[in-house]
Amino acid sequence: MTTLGHTIGALARAAGVNVETIRFYQRRGLLTEPDKPLGGIRHYAEADVARVLFIKAAQRIGFTLDEIAQLLKLDDGAHCSEARAIAEHKLTDVRQRLSDLQRIEAALAQLVDRCASHRGQVSCPLIDALQPMPPVA
Structure with a gap:
């Protein structure tokens, strides 16, 4: 690091990401691109390292x-209730996905058990369960 700050490569290394990730975050508006001095190299501050680490x-x-962008807009510490609302929404979403995954797990466990009990038969219960039903005439 120079006294001016991090180059994009040094920023990426410090944050544990690759340069393309930095550029992607810039295109998404999550990270600002510093001005480039005439004939020089852009330099990033320690705050930029912290921001990339926050994103990761x-x-x-x-x-x-998109949610991270919302959180970054609330970064001044004065909007804790808004940040909490975003996190509560995410928690609800995670709990719903967990519930869905538990239902999927139960269905797969039943199918695996059915496969184990139908050895030697031509038709596999797992494959049969996933086949679409023929249309009723």
């Missing part, structure tokens, strides 16, 4: 880039 941390717990 939010992604790891399931926030979409």
Whole structure:
């Protein structure tokens, strides 16, 4: 790092991402692109490293880039109730997906059990269960 800040490559390394990720975040408006001095190289501040780390941390717990953009707009600390509402919505969504996954797990477990009990038969219960029903005439 120079006294001016991070180059895009150094920013990417410091944040544990690749340069294309930085450019993608810039295109999405999640990260600003610093001005380029005449004939020089753009330099990024430590705040930019923190911002990329925030984005990655939010992604790891399931926030979409659109949700992250909303959270970043609330970054001044004065909008905690709005940030909480976004997180509560995400929590509701996660709980719904967990419920859906539990139903899928139960259905698959039943199909696997049926397959195990129908050995040697020509028709596989799992494949049969996934086949569309013929139209009723």
